[in-house]
Amino acid sequence: MATRAQDPRPRPPAPTRLLRDAVTPRAALVMFGVLLLQLGFALSYMGAFHDPRPHGLRVAVVAPPAVLPQVVGRLDALPGDPVDASPAADEAQARQLLLDRDTDAAALIDPARDQDTLLVASAAGTSVSDTAARIAQAIEQTQGRQVAVQDVRPPAKGDSRGLSSFYLVLSWTIGGYLAASALNMVSGSPRPTPARIGVRLAAMLPYAFVSGIGGALIVGPLLSCLPGAFWELTGIGTLVVLASGVVGVAMQRLLGTIGLGLTIVLFTILGNPSSGGVYPAALLPPFWRAIGQALPPGAGTTVVRNTVYFDGAATAGAVWVLVAWAVGGVLVAVAASFLLPARSGPATAPVPAPTAAPDAG
Known part of the structure; x- marks a missing residue:
């Protein structure tokens, strides 16, 4: 009786075997680690940036002695502690504090006028300068006053946002x-x-x-x-x-x-x-x-x-x-x-030592 010829083509592996070959336990573990990094990346960046709110923004205050304590106290008493105010002797000292990075902004208060001045250095970060300006404008509006913002150290032309x-x-x-x-x-x-x-x-x-x-x-x-x-x-x-x-x-x-x-x-x-x-x-x-x-x-x-x-x-x-x-x-x-002991690498088959050829004869 004639027998059926065998198919010379290899059979495809079973699905479970194919999965084990394509995704080894080590590969699955690495993928899990990558997933944790991915989620950690999202959590950290979104946690830091999703709702920026000022806290302890350093502001130097220059004002006449008669009103200086009141201005500093009013800034420190703002809800949520967005500002950490401190007195400065004069405008020159306030500017130097900005350039020495000892303050984030400086408020120059002149009760004799209806406009005050806010000094910022946006080269240190435009976001903090913008925030200080918004806080100052909000405070001045409640008192029927205005504020002029002066940037004493802007970023370079090619660094427009200071990033x-x-x-x-x-x-x-x-x-x-x-x-x-x-x-x-x-x-x-x-x-x-x-x-x-x-x-x-x-x-x-x-x-x-x-x-x-x-x-x-x-x-x-x-x-x-x-x-x-x-x-x-x-x-x-x-x-x-x-x-x-x-x-x-x-x-x-x-x-x-x-x-x-x-x-x-x-x-x-x-x-x-x-x-x-x-x-x-x-x-x-x-x-x-x-x-x-x-x-x-x-x-x-x-x-x-x-x-x-x-x-x-x-x-x-x-x-x-x-x-x-x-x-x-x-x-x-x-x-x-x-x-620590050195980690061993992948095992390799030892190379056999060469043997002498048998004598002819």
Whole structure:
């Protein structure tokens, strides 16, 4: 009896087997981690930006001694504490407080006239200047008075909304931890020994310096967003990228792929909306207001903005924050490389040792 010829074509795998082959448990776990990052991104940004309200907006007040205490008290007593008012001796001192970043706005009160003056420095962020102007106008209208707004330090022409500092630091921060991730994936990632960790940390320094130069070129000669202070921006960029990069190396040495996710949480999901780049601390909710300047994006944005527009005023603390992250990242990475066992990479079949050919004969 003749038998039916077998079909030489391979049978398609069963649906369950196809699913297991296409989406392994490890892939599903990574997808779940990405989902958490995605939701965390939305929660953090929307939580910080969905309802900006002023709180503790610093306002220096210049007024005749007879009315100065009353004006300061009235501003401090506004519902919701939007203003933190303090007296200033005269207009010159008020202007200097603005340029030294010791106040967000200055109110010049003249009871002899029906118009007062509000001094702002919108280069520090147009949102805070606009908010101060709205508060002043609302108060003056209730008293039948007017307010004239003077901008003593506007942003550069190519930085119309004062956001270039934020986006520059954002690019540096992301570039730093992505470079660390690339080193982890490509440069001997199966066994991160102390020697390899040392090489990765050392490799971050030239990368950070080139990143700093590149960023300074883009915002300076190329686009004129932040003109001037080229070498200062180069140094700041080097420090920001180095801090982000070495922390990325350290976190991935400690936790592998999860470490990259935690770095993204720290620097992008939490650090960017709290940085003061889009809305300053006085307009952010308490949580974001509290953490902003303790993270590299916030510290970096402050250093860049105050260096370019305010001659480096009020930057020392932010610089030390960046230095602390950079030094801390190096120490953690080195300590982890010595104290934690090296992770083994994928097993490979051993290569058999060559054997001597048998004698002829």
